[in-house]
Amino acid sequence: MNEATHIEHRDYTGAKLGMWLFLFTEIMLFGGMFLLYSIYRTTYTTDFHEAAKEMSVTIGAINTVILLTSSLTMALSISALQRAEKRRSLLFQAVTILLGLAFLVNKYFEWTGHIRHGYYPNSPELLAMSHGKVLYFGLYYVMTGIHGIHVLIGLGVICFTFILTVRGTSSSTDYIKLENTGLFWHLVDVIWIYLFPLFYLIT
Amino acid sequence: MEEKQEHYIRTKTFILVWAALIVLTAMTITAARMRMGEWSMLANLLIASTKASLVLWFFMHLKYEKKIFKMLFLIPIATLTIMIGFTFFDIWYR
Amino acid sequence: MEASFYHTPGKYPGIFGWLFTTDHKRIGLLYLISTLSFFFVGVCLGLTMRLELIRSGMHFFSAQTYNAIFTLHGVIMIFLFIIPGIPSSLGNFIMPLQIGARDVAFPKINILSWWLFIVGGAIAVTSLFTGGGPPDTGWTFYVPYSIRTGTNISLAVFGVFLIGLSSTLTGMNFLTTIHRLRAPGMKWNRMSLFTWAIYATSWVQLLATPVIAITLVLIIVERFFGVGFFDPAKGGDPILFEHLFWIYSHPAVYIMILPAMGVVTDIIPVFARKNIFGYTAIAASSLTIAFVGYLVWGHHMFTSGMSDTARIIFSFLTFLVAVPSGIKVFNWIASLYKGSITMGAPLLYTMGFIFLFSIGGLTGLVQGALATNLHVHGTYFIVAHFHYVMFGGAAMGFFAGLHYWFPKMFGRMYEEHLAKLAWVFLFVGFNMLYFSMFVLGWKGMPRRYYDYLPEFNAPNLVSTIGSWILAMGLFIMFYNLIHSLFAGEKAGDNPWGGATLEWQTSSPPPTENFEKIPEVTKGPYTYR
Numbered sequence: 001m002n003e004a005t006h007i008e009h010r011d012y013t014g015a016k017l018g019m020w021l022f023l024f025t026e027i028m029l030f031g032g033m034f035l036l037y038s039i040y041r042t043t044y045t046t047d048f049h050e051a052a053k054e055m056s057v058t059i060g061a062i063n064t065v066i067l068l069t070s071s072l073t074m075a076l077s078i079s080a081l082q083r084a085e086k087r088r089s090l091l092f093q094a095v096t097i098l099l100g101l102a103f104l105v106n107k108y109f110e111w112t113g114h115i116r117h118g119y120y121p122n123s124p125e126l127l128a129m130s131h132g133k134v135l136y137f138g139l140y141y142v143m144t145g146i147h148g149i150h151v152l153i154g155l156g157v158i159c160f161t162f163i164l165t166v167r168g169t170s171s172s173t174d175y176i177k178l179e180n181t182g183l184f185w186h187l188v189d190v191i192w193i194y195l196f197p198l199f200y201l202i203t
Numbered sequence: 204m205e206e207k208q209e210h211y212i213r214t215k216t217f218i219l220v221w222a223a224l225i226v227l228t229a230m231t232i233t234a235a236r237m238r239m240g241e242w243s244m245l246a247n248l249l250i251a252s253t254k255a256s257l258v259l260w261f262f263m264h265l266k267y268e269k270k271i272f273k274m275l276f277l278i279p280i281a282t283l284t285i286m287i288g289f290t291f292f293d294i295w296y297r
Numbered sequence: 298m299e300a301s302f303y304h305t306p307g308k309y310p311g312i313f314g315w316l317f318t319t320d321h322k323r324i325g326l327l328y329l330i331s332t333l334s335f336f337f338v339g340v341c342l343g344l345t346m347r348l349e350l351i352r353s354g355m356h357f358f359s360a361q362t363y364n365a366i367f368t369l370h371g372v373i374m375i376f377l378f379i380i381p382g383i384p385s386s387l388g389n390f391i392m393p394l395q396i397g398a399r400d401v402a403f404p405k406i407n408i409l410s411w412w413l414f415i416v417g418g419a420i421a422v423t424s425l426f427t428g429g430g431p432p433d434t435g436w437t438f439y440v441p442y443s444i445r446t447g448t449n450i451s452l453a454v455f456g457v458f459l460i461g462l463s464s465t466l467t468g469m470n471f472l473t474t475i476h477r478l479r480a481p482g483m484k485w486n487r488m489s490l491f492t493w494a495i496y497a498t499s500w501v502q503l504l505a506t507p508v509i510a511i512t513l514v515l516i517i518v519e520r521f522f523g524v525g526f527f528d529p530a531k532g533g534d535p536i537l538f539e540h541l542f543w544i545y546s547h548p549a550v551y552i553m554i555l556p557a558m559g560v561v562t563d564i565i566p567v568f569a570r571k572n573i574f575g576y577t578a579i580a581a582s583s584l585t586i587a588f589v590g591y592l593v594w595g596h597h598m599f600t601s602g603m604s605d606t607a608r609i610i611f612s613f614l615t616f617l618v619a620v621p622s623g624i625k626v627f628n629w630i631a632s633l634y635k636g637s638i639t640m641g642a643p644l645l646y647t648m649g650f651i652f653l654f655s656i657g658g659l660t661g662l663v664q665g666a667l668a669t670n671l672h673v674h675g676t677y678f679i680v681a682h683f684h685y686v687m688f689g690g691a692a693m694g695f696f697a698g699l700h701y702w703f704p705k706m707f708g709r710m711y712e713e714h715l716a717k718l719a720w721v722f723l724f725v726g727f728n729m730l731y732f733s734m735f736v737l738g739w740k741g742m743p744r745r746y747y748d749y750l751p752e753f754n755a756p757n758l759v760s761t762i763g764s765w766i767l768a769m770g771l772f773i774m775f776y777n778l779i780h781s782l783f784a785g786e787k788a789g790d791n792p793w794g795g796a797t798l799e800w801q802t803s804s805p806p807p808t809e810n811f812e813k814i815p816e817v818t819k820g821p822y823t824y825r
Contacts, residue, residue: 011402013477014473014477016272017472021469023277032507032511034283035290036541042294043294061232072218075217094296104693122524132532133233135525135532186262193251202243263360278500278504282504287594
């Protein structure tokens with residue numbers, strides 16, 4: 001028997017289990033950064049408190065609402081596909097992508113704003129500030145940066161599932177790829193749910 | 204034989220969860236404005252964890268998954284808790 | 298009879314049928330060849346170091362070169378040999394057979410894992426020849442030196458990152474496989490203890506590796522952007538780097554040893570013709586080691602400046618983690634007791650494992666006690682300890698598994714006398730090479746030094762000569778195995794009379810593993 005016709009039956013629960021296990025690794029990856037945050041926050045409480053004043057709660061809140069809504073649209077896209085409502089699923093996937101892009105655009109403006117004020121790693125302005133503030137901004141860029149990379153990757157994968165849905169490869173009888181993509185996207189949302197208060201709401 | 208997900212969540216449920224998340228977001232912003240000192244960190248984390256739980260339970264379908272998924276999820280949580288907790292044994296008592 | 302998996306054409310022609318295979322058996326062999334190739338390089342580096350250290354005084358290398366050599370030796374041996382070692386080669390090949398599956402849960406991710414391993418290894422090797430030259434920080438990449446050194450850290454560390462991703466994906470794959478693809482009747486308590494060991498190891502690979510991933514990323518970020526997380530001048534704490542590093546690297550040693558313990562647990566019942574003593578205790582101790590292994594990382598940092606509270610807690614937990622390992626040793630001995638023993642090569646290597654691992658484990662307790670740790674930290678005592686557990690333990694277990702499963706993987710038998718001769722050289726050479734290091738360390742010789750005081754001459758000479766005898770043993774062993782690949786006697790389906798599932802199919806197995814998926818009705822070690 002040729003290797004190409006090897007394994008045909010699919011394991012829906014197994015595929016989902018594999019994705020959950022992968023999400024555990026993402027939790028541990030961000031966990032390392034949350035460890036650094038919690039240690040430095042405890043050591044430099046006042047500095048963190050002061051530095052957070054530079055953050056715009058408005059932009060942060062808007063981004064939070066954007067991501068929460070994108071989680072909704074993602075979940076709805078899966079429901080739609082499960083009910084064989086292909087066009088509705090495509091619509092919700094597209095909206096999710098747009099919301100994700102909006103998040104990244106906001107982030108871009110946020111970052112450039114801070115950079116223009118001189119708040120970036122190793123800048124002369126930052127180095128003149130107290131230690132806690134230097135670390136706060138370091139953590140801010142690294143954590144929201146790596147989170148942003150995950151948003152970007154998520155958007156790429158949703159574009160991929162969009163194509164699969166168009167082609168009918170993902171359908172009401174086989175939607176595990178979309179579902180697993182949804183799981184990834186929701187985790188990205190969950191991470192932001194923690195990043196938002198930890199960076200924006202500690203004044 | 205194709206396995207299927209047995210339970211489909213209704214759109215209404217999703218929208219209610221979303222609404223709850225928005226409300227909780229508003230609450231956490233309001234809580235941050237109140238002067239609670241050390242308690243504000245705890246309050247924010249509690250609200251964040253509630254939001255995260257809603258996403259996990261409904262959006263990520265964990266409520267309706269087999270028990271093994273729920274049990275396994277505790278493992279990275281426990282690991283992270285140990286990781287961060289034990290490091291604090293060092294930092295706090297230096 | 299079905300053709301073996303060697304002969305079934307792959308999806309792609311010729312060598313691409315191997316390089317892009319999705320068959321777990323072929324992937325296991327790809328890993329076997331690549332990890333053993335890296336092992337060979339690592340051995341050469343080790344022999345080179347011992348040559349420099351044959352006598353006090355500088356002979357062949359500058360201090361800088363020596364630093365690069367021990368860094369590379371560590372990086373290769375740890376990330377490219379012993380961590381992937383047993384899980385990726387023997388685990389890949391044998392575990393699905395043992396649970397009665399046709400393949401792993403995600404065959405494409407399996408081959409992706411191998412490619413990540415290869416690309417990561419290639420990038421790490423490239424770092425030797427580009428930029429500021431080979432890393433000289435030691436495999437532990439401690440800050441601040443790893444941030445400030447001009448050598449090619451970022452590239453090397455990125456290579457390790459990819460290798461780590463390979464390991465994480467393998468862990469995820471194996472966990473899903475064991476949860477979902479067991480044959481009918483293969484209950485959890487009927488699985489072989491090798492499979493249990495792979496299961497426990499996979500949890501560690503899954504959860505611990507991402508922590509070193511982020512740590513390595515932070516090194517690169519620090520080198521390029523100077524964020525300051527570990528820089529006291531900016532308020533950072535270098536000890537936090539050590540925390541993050543060892544939060545992975547301690548569990549990593551359990552990735553190394555658990556599979557080897559699983560290998561010997563499978564071998565003993567077969568060669569003693571007796572059921573394993575304490576199946577549940579051994580399975581539970583594997584999981585316990587995996588769990589408690591997460592709680593002890595601070596014992597690498599007793600002299601770094603942690604609080605006394607932390608040091609006491611970590612020391613206590615370190616003593617605790619020795620208990621499940623001790624339980625295993627007792628169960629192995631009890632399994633052999635009153636058995637009908639055939640001292641074949643797999644069992645001989647297994648006995649070597651038990652003896653050498655025990656020495657390594659006991660000396661770990663010397664290090665785990667705070668007072669004695671102060672004396673031995675940073676000395677050759679530590680070097681001896683970890684070589685006893687990693688080489689005398691994990692690698693010896695690997696060699697035992699190679700011999701045990703050789704007929705299954707290759708359909709031929711190795712030559713028994715050569716295997717035993719190799720063992721004698723290995724055992725004698727190993728103890729000369731590394732026991733001397735216990736003596737040296739206790740007397741105060743520091744590790745990672747390119748030179749030493751003349752008072753340490755004698756044990757160093759013994760050690761270097763031991764390295765040559767050990768190398769001879771490795772040569773004989775691999776000569777035997779490689780020669781037997783082509784000229785060994787053909788082996789039957791079950792030359793050892795094993796009761797685990799892999800022996801119920803042909804040697805080598807067909808591509809689909811079993812003509813018909815077996816229905817399992819009894820445990821893995823029932824002999825009488």
